[in-house]
Amino acid sequence: MKKIEAVIKPFKLDEVREALSEIGITGLTVTEVKGFGRQKGHTELYRGAEYVVDFLPKIKIALVVADHLVDACLEAIIKSSRTGKIGDGKIFVTSVEQVIRIRTGETGEDAV
Numbered sequence: 001m002k003k004i005e006a007v008i009k010p011f012k013l014d015e016v017r018e019a020l021s022e023i024g025i026t027g028l029t030v031t032e033v034k035g036f037g038r039q040k041g042h043t044e045l046y047r048g049a050e051y052v053v054d055f056l057p058k059i060k061i062a063l064v065v066a067d068h069l070v071d072a073c074l075e076a077i078i079k080s081s082r083t084g085k086i087g088d089g090k091i092f093v094t095s096v097e098q099v100i101r102i103r104t105g106e107t108g109e110d111a112v
Contacts, residue, residue, distance in 0.1 A: 001096040001109060002070050006061045007033065008081040008089040013059050019080035020063070023072045028063040038086055058089065064096050066109050 008016060013030065020028065034055035045051075065073055074091060082088055101111035 001064055001066060001099060001112065003062065003064050003094045003096050004070070004073055004077070005092045005094075006077050006081070006089060007035070007058050007091075008061065008077075009083065009087065010057055010059050012081040012083075013061075015080040016061060016077055019076035020073065023069070023076055025063060025065065025069070025073065028061055031060045031062070033058050033060045037090070056087065064099060064112050066112065 006016070010032075017028070034057055036054060036056055061077075063073070070093065074093070077091060098107065099109075099111040100107050104111075
C-alpha cells in the first residue's frame with residue numbers, strides 16, 4: 001500500500017476529487033494548508049497599503065491506496081490539478097506498513 005499526499009491549488013480540489021472518484025477512490029482526507037515553494041509568496045494591496053504574503057493557501061490531499069492503483073491515482077491528480085503555471089503543487093508517495101480500520105478491526109487493504 002502507498003500513501004499519496006498531494007499539495008494543490010485550492011480551486012482545483014473539486015476537479016481532483018471527481019477525477020479520483022472516477023477511478024474508484026472512495027475516501028480521502030483534505031486539509032487546508034499554507035506554504036511556499038518557488039513562488040516565494042507575493043504582495044497584496046489592502047486599503048492602500050502593501051502587504052507581503054509569505055505563505056500561500058494550498059490544499060493537501062492524503063489517501064492510502066493499494067499498490068496497483070498508485071499510477072492511476074497519480075495520473076488523475078496530475079491531469080486534474082495542472083494549470084501549467086508556477087505553484088501547481090507537488091505529489092509525495094510513501095510506503096504504508098499497516099492500516100487498521102478502528103470500527104471493524106480490519107487490517108491491510110481490507111481497511112483501506
